[in-house]
Amino acid sequence: MRDVVVVGASIAGVTAASALRAEGYRGRLTVLSEESRPPYSRVPLSKGVLGGTQAPETTALPALPDDVELRLGSRATALHTERHLVELEDGDPVPYDGLVIATGSRARRLGAPGQGGELVVRTLEDAEAIASRVPGARTALVVGGGFLGMEVASTLNRHGLAVTVVDRDPPLRRLVGSWLADLVVARARAEGITFASAPDGVALVGDPVRGAAVAGGGELHADIVVSAVGDLPNVEWLQSSGLTVAGGLVVDASCRVAQDVVAAGDVTVVEVSPGVFRREPHWTSAVVQARAAALTLLHGAGEPYQPDHYFWTEQFGLDLKMAGHLPFTGAPRVSAGDPASGSALMAWFEGERCVGAVAMNHRMPVVRLKAMARAA
Numbered sequence: 057m058r059d060v061v062v063v064g065a066s067i068a069g070v071t072a073a074s075a076l077r078a079e080g081y082r083g084r085l086t087v088l089s090e091e092s093r094p095p096y097s098r099v100p101l102s103k104g105v106l107g108g109t110q111a112p113e114t115t116a117l118p119a120l121p122d123d124v125e126l127r128l129g130s131r132a133t134a135l136h137t138e139r140h141l142v143e144l145e146d147g148d149p150v151p152y153d154g155l156v157i158a159t160g161s162r163a164r165r166l167g168a169p170g171q172g173g174e175l176v177v178r179t180l181e182d183a184e185a186i187a188s189r190v191p192g193a194r195t196a197l198v199v200g201g202g203f204l205g206m207e208v209a210s211t212l213n214r215h216g217l218a219v220t221v222v223d224r225d226p227p228l229r230r231l232v233g234s235w236l237a238d239l240v241v242a243r244a245r246a247e248g249i250t251f252a253s254a255p256d257g258v259a260l261v262g263d264p265v266r267g268a269a270v271a272g273g274g275e276l277h278a279d280i281v282v283s284a285v286g287d288l289p290n291v292e293w294l295q296s297s298g299l300t301v302a303g304g305l306v307v308d309a310s311c312r313v314a315q316d317v318v319a320a321g322d323v324t325v326v327e328v329s330p331g332v333f334r335r336e337p338h339w340t341s342a343v344v345q346a347r348a349a350a351l352t353l354l355h356g357a358g359e360p361y362q363p364d365h366y367f368w369t370e371q372f373g374l375d376l377k378m379a380g381h382l383p384f385t386g387a388p389r390v391s392a393g394d395p396a397s398g399s400a401l402m403a404w405f406e407g408e409r410c411v412g413a414v415a416m417n418h419r420m421p422v423v424r425l426k427a428m429a430r431a432a
């Protein structure tokens with residue numbers, strides 16, 4: 057293989073490119089990014105960058121090796137697997153011998169097409185746009201009580217805004233289970249967050265967006281309205297490629313999607329049982345999968361990708377590291393600290409089998425936390 061192309065230059069694409077070099081690949085390596093900024097981490101966007109306490113430059117990912125060509129502003133628009141070509145929006149088609157697809161996902165929006173003013177947090181520009189409005193705002197409405205919505209609420213609240221979170225489901229419950237969700241929500245309430253329930257869903261009102269309409273004809277208004285209602289894998293450019301898409305690009309156990317083509321990160325789904333596809337749109341999954349994808353591209357069969365099942369979030373003064381199969385059912389066994397005080401090490405069991413572990417403001421090393429959750 058003499059010519060490898062990586063499409064997407066976020067954590068999955070950058071990790072795959074670095075892993076290819078680390079594994080001894082010495083041929084041409086080109087990374088295509090539709091973004092105009094050098095690769096950066098999205099993790100601080102909903103935390104320090106949104107609140108204006110972390111400078112955008114500090115989000116930069118470690119530089120790619122010198123002999124990797126990074127082409128910014130290069131958006132892939134189509135893939136021809138038989139001809140081994142990536143088409144670009146602007147520029148000549150790029151040939152490849154091996155291809156890594158790492159085009160991630162984008163924020164889902166609630167607003168009607170063309171409706172202005174809906175704020176989301178996916179890119180550095182998104183976070184900067186919100187941060188620039190914080191000083192002049194008094195109230196914020198966050199639509200969506202998932203990890204991202206709760207982090208955004210926490211950050212805006214810490215910067216003095218009165219924040220309401222509205223969701224059709226109880227915040228975090230579907231993601232982490234009732235016990236842990238209730239604990240975090242109680243903490244959020246104590247910090248002044250208001251929660252609104254909209255069992256029939258939420259629609260944005262106004263153009264530009266001024267607020268959200270909830271069940272029963274009620275409307276919530278705020279100076280800033282942020283949608284945090286999930287993400288959509290960037291697969292449209294693959295439409296005519298013949299690759300299988302089922303809520304994301306389907307990868308096999310070795311991250312392969314076709315001859316000479318692998319994929320990693322938020323763009324992918326894995327078939328966990330016949331016809332059932334699962335996404336793991338988290339940082340460590342993207343890293344682990346990107347390494348596995350690079351090995352597969354170089355060595356053929358590669359090593360089977362082992363999902364990491366690890367995630368962390370920071371909100372309302374809680375640093376939560378979670379390993380295992382979310383959501384967790386019932387109450388945990390507490391092996392250190394006290395959850396009510398905001399610092400604890402907890403584990404969830406099915407019978408005598410540990411199925412999940414959470415370190416909350418606790419110094420347990422991540423590898424040990426993961427090992428705990430894998431304990432038979």
Ligand SMILES: Cc1cc2nc3c(=O)[nH]c(=O)nc-3n(C[C@H](O)[C@H](O)[C@H](O)COP(=O)(O)OP(=O)(O)OC[C@H]3O[C@@H](n4cnc5c(N)ncnc54)[C@H](O)[C@@H]3O)c2cc1C
Nearest residue numbers: 064066067068090099131132159160161321322337338339
């Ligand atoms: C605000 C925020 C906070 C987060 N916080 C956490 C956290 O605390 N913990 C955690 O575990 N995870 C967190 N995550 C999730 C984590 O950041 C993602 O899982 C990770 O970014 C996925 O990386 P990726 O490389 O697969 O995709 P992405 O980061 O989505 O990057 C894909 C890249 O491909 C580019 N691209 C897309 N289409 C094309 C195309 N056609 N041509 C060229 N380039 C293209 C995109 O512009 C983008 O640069 C957070 C995510 C966000 C948005």
